[in-house]
Amino acid sequence: MSNLELVVPNQVELHKDEPDELSIGKKYVDGRYAILGALKAGGQHKVYKAQDELSDMQVALKVFYETNEYLQNSVNNEIEANISLFGEPGITEMIDFGIIEETDQPQRFMTQRLGDIDCKTLVNNYQMISTDALLMGALDIAQGLSSIKQAGWVDKDVKPENVIVDFANNRLSIIDLGSIVKYKTQENKNFVDDSVSANEATHLFYGTRGYSAPEIIRNKQITPASDVFSYGATIYELATGTKPFNGDDFKEYVDEIENTKPLPIKAFNDEIPDLINHIILSSLERQPEKGHDIEEVEAIIRSIIKSRGIRRSSLELAY
Numbered sequence: 001m002s003n004l005e006l007v008v009p010n011q012v013e014l015h016k017d018e019p020d021e022l023s024i025g026k027k028y029v030d031g032r033y034a035i036l037g038a039l040k041a042g043g044q045h046k047v048y049k050a051q052d053e054l055s056d057m058q059v060a061l062k063v064f065y066e067t068n069e070y071l072q073n074s075v076n077n078e079i080e081a082n083i084s085l086f087g088e089p090g091i092t093e094m095i096d097f098g099i100i101e102e103t104d105q106p107q108r109f110m111t112q113r114l115g116d117i118d119c120k121t122l123v124n125n126y127q128m129i130s131t132d133a134l135l136m137g138a139l140d141i142a143q144g145l146s147s148i149k150q151a152g153w154v155d156k157d158v159k160p161e162n163v164i165v166d167f168a169n170n171r172l173s174i175i176d177l178g179s180i181v182k183y184k185t186q187e188n189k190n191f192v193d194d195s196v197s198a199n200e201a202t203h204l205f206y207g208t209r210g211y212s213a214p215e216i217i218r219n220k221q222i223t224p225a226s227d228v229f230s231y232g233a234t235i236y237e238l239a240t241g242t243k244p245f246n247g248d249d250f251k252e253y254v255d256e257i258e259n260t261k262p263l264p265i266k267a268f269n270d271e272i273p274d275l276i277n278h279i280i281l282s283s284l285e286r287q288p289e290k291g292h293d294i295e296e297v298e299a300i301i302r303s304i305i306k307s308r309g310i311r312r313s314s315l316e317l318a319y
């Protein structure tokens, strides 16, 4: 716990120099994208809803902050990871990336397929997600995280607001690879025992209270197991409407993880299969590396879906 004070984020530093706003109604990138509205105005980036005149689709257009080397590196990683994960199930497709020249300062951007809503908003606005839909969504996110792991990355920021819903196809997919780091080097194909130091790899990322594994917050080694912890916290919240661990600050949050156990999911929702309750709770253990890896989680959920005969086409994701 001794180094916790060192890792409290300095948001003021990060947000000092915001990129220029894009104007609603105006077109950018040689007339390709017409801005329809803002999806997210604050935080580390600006995200807009835009009409892509070239593909005739609506997209999410993310404009990046790049006011220091750390932010430039994280944009490089976000774009590189999106390229390496293109077409993988559970990952939201990047459609385009480049530079917006029409603003005072040229700014990098990327566009992605537009989801209907993010899962945090979904949980906050709907009473419940049906158990079948929860299982299918849990499979989608597990598949996305398996792909991330297999491509050699750790996402580091899995949480409900970084997962979007596609109602037409009853699918969930991961967005926001803004904190992703390389875990596997090209030379080291067998990366199971490899790990990167959170300190080197993350610099200014200190985790998200409620979802990040303790080792990320404590600036220790991070591995794909850190993503399994965040996955557990995310599915727990989708299933119960509440986070497994809270805490008013990073220290309290880590104390809670180390000294308490969350209530079983079944205490909120007795329809949840025992096996799901078990794998989610074990992924939230204090030493997540001792729990299941994401491929195992994916296989278990897939078998539960099969044995319950759940079909995606007949699901209702929210009601």
Ligand SMILES: Nc1ncnc2c1ncn2[C@@H]1O[C@H](COP(=O)(O)OP(=O)(O)OP(=O)(O)O)[C@@H](O)[C@H]1O
Pocket: 039, 040, 042, 043, 044, 045, 046, 047, 060, 062, 092, 112, 113, 114, 115, 116, 117, 118, 161, 162, 164, 175, 176, 177, 178, 179
């Ligand atoms: N493809 C998308 N479809 C629908 N909504 C999206 C999409 N991309 C982003 N959003 C909305 O915008 C919000 C912010 O986007 P995103 O998570 O990419 O940026 P961010 O959280 O600012 O990034 P970072 O955490 O790296 O600072 C999301 O939580 C979601 O509500």
Ligand SMILES: [Mg+2]
Pocket: 161, 162, 176
């Ligand atoms: Mg985000």
